[in-house]
Amino acid sequence: MEREAMEFDVVVVGAGPAGLSAAIRLMQQAQQASKDITVCVVEKGSEVGAHILSGAVFEPRALNELLPNWRETGAPLSTPVTHDDIYLFSGAQSSRKLPGFAVPKTMHNSGNYIVSVANLCRWLAEQAEALGVEIFPGFAASELLLEDNVVKGILIGDMGLDRQGKPKDSFTPGMELRAKYTLFAEGCRGHLGKQLISHYQLDKEASPQHYAIGFKEIWDVPAANHHQGLVVHSAGWPLANDASGGGYLYHAESQQVVVGLIIDLNYSNPHLDPFAEFQRYKQHPVIKQxxxxxxxxxxxxxxxAKGGLNSLPKMSFNGGLLLGCDAGTLNFAKIKGNHTAMKSGMLAAETVFAALNSDDAGGRDLTEYATAVKQSWLYDELYRSRNFGPAMHKFGTFWGGVFNTIEQNWFGGKLPFTLTDNSRDHAQLKLASTTTRIIYPKPDNILSFDRPTSVYLSNTNHEEEQPCHLKLTDPTIPVQVNLAKYDEPAQRYCPAGVYEIVEDDKQQPRLQINAQNCIHCKTCDIKDPSQNITWVTPEGGGGPNYPNM
Incomplete structure (x- = not known):
């Protein structure tokens, strides 16, 4: 098929904090050097911010460097953190508030802000466009343009295909976006980033990446319940045994609170239902109040992506770079990744611009990016937190927390050894027959809810007549392997009810995929014990439409 092509100096995949920061920094340098360059940002969401979900307590360090006048230009940072409460939940009704000395320094939030990162990205997009960046929302980067083992850009996915992949009357072929350098900032478990890591073996010297699933809800609450600027974190209940993670509740502006639960995806009980655990979490008295x-x-x-420094792949390859959570730059000891993603984007932009400014024809492996990262505060921050995840995995929530408090508060993250965890999250499930079935209470529709009504609030929509974007390598595995061994955990780990075991007309079980429900969390791509599910991009504009997450 003959396709239209557009040429740019730089194509950025993903309009999140990393991608937009890279685009802005590229154009800032071009203006300072009076050099004309062309930069394009491609975003699969229907608009910038539509697919952005983050807690979020935001550390403004990178923003201060990128746009020092952000206060004067209307950045949506209006709720400074006023107080931190840290709890250990030992049961459904019990809790212990931790004194300051028992809290790692990484969990103190003085000087930070409670923000909507979706709205922050919308504002960053405005700054980028004002500098001359072209932003294309609603277009999904579906394939790599690989020529002679060099990334030459990306292919925008075709629009208007039916479920069998055949053109409908509305068919529009995807366009090639070609570039001297392509920056991949797709977020955690990026579809193309995953391919690049595999193709170039970028992770061969790193520990396996580790993941969690994070839930978030926004609530309008009575004025008496609202304490603008208050940050609440918790560990412990409802997670038990081999499941780890923690909860959060942030008091934002306009009498709103955001509440969520993060569950590490290395849990071992296949009966665990992360969505149902989150619904239980909201019933705890500390949260319920x-x-x-x-x-x-x-x-x-x-x-x-929570593996941190130990799991960082090589971030450069022929013709491009991995940025932000596509590489895994999040600092899980802080539960923050937006400032580190932004810094990675800025460093990438400086590396690429230096190459372009030297009449580089493009396509080479910009290994100097690794040097720039290692010489920055980004690397120093990740280095100081490198033991956080492995300690929690090896010692559990309580003793892992004790270890991290001692390391951060007494040694500044510089103990003379590095803990590692070389296990893989998807391989940790035990057989369903050897684990305890978990009975969850029914939703009360006051604090706890079911999946369908929750997905409705995410404003998720996909064109139904299109190829399924959740690909099974072997369609027999869900029943013959996953159901037989693990009671098909996809029924539970998916937060949107995409996967169901139903009976066919012969009363035999089969896996039904409700792809139109998908909120693009990528958990299935990560946690499937057989690694049989691959998430690929649906038509551009599909998926959730988050207003201010």
Whole structure:
């Protein structure tokens, strides 16, 4: 098929914090050097911010460097953190508030802001466009343009295919976006980033990446329950045994609170239902006191790359770079990745611009990017937190927390050894027959809810007549292997009810995939014990439409 092509100096895949920061920094340098360059950002969401979901307590360090006048130009950072409460939940009704000395320094949030990262990205997009960046929302980067083992750009997915992949009357072929350098900033478990890591073996010297699933809801609450600027974190209940993670509740502006639960995807009990655990979490008295008589207005979920420094792949290859959570730059000891993603984008932009400014024809492996990262505060921050995840995995929530408090508060993250965890999250499930079945309470529709009504609040929509974007390598595995061994955990780990075991007309079980429900969290691509599911991009514009997550 003959396709139209557009040429740019740089194509950026993903309009999140990393991608937009890279685009802005590229154009800032071009203006300072009076050099004309062309930069394009491609975003699969229907608009910038539509697919952005983050807690979020935001550390402004990178923003201060990128746009020092952000206060004067209207950045949506209006809720400074006023107080941190850290709890250990030992049961459904019990809790212990931790004194300051028992809290790792990484969990102190003085100087940070409670923000909507979706709205922050919308504002960053405005700054980028004002500098001359072209932003294309609603277009999914579906394939790599690989020529002679060099990334030459990306292919925008075709629009208007039916379920069998045949053109409909509305068919529009995808366009080639070609570039001297392509920057991949797709977020956690990026579809193309995953291919690049595999193709170039970028992770051969790194520990396996580790992941969590993070849930988030926004609630309108009564004024008496609202304490603007208060940050609440918790560990412990409802997670038990081999499941780890933690909860959060942030008091934002306009009498809203955001509440969520993060669950590490190395859990071992296949009966565990992350969505149902989140619904239970909201029933704890510490959390319930703030949500009482409130109204839930938004819901979403997203995978989180939490391996940190030990799991960072090589971030450069012929013709491009990996940025932000596509590489895994999140600092899980802080539960923050937006400032590190932005810094990675800025460093990438400086590396690429230096190459372009030297009349580089493009396509080479910009290994100097690794040097720039290693010489920056980004690397120093990840280095100091390198033991956080492995300690939690090896020692559990309590003793892992003790270890991290000692390392951060007494040694500044510089103990003379490095802990590692070389296990793979998907390989940790035990057989269903050897584990305890978990019975979850029914939703009360006051604090806890079911999946269908939750997905409705995410404003998720896909064109139904299109190829399924959740690909099974072997369609027999879900029943013959996953159901037989693990009671098909996809029924539970998916936060949107995409996967169901139903009976066919012969009363035999089969896996039904409700792809139109998918909120693009990527958990299935990560946690499937047989690694049989591959998430690929649906038509551009499909998926959730988060207003201010």
């Amino acid at each position: 703030y949500l009482a008589d409130g109204k839930r207005v938004s819901y979403g979920a997203r995978a989180i």
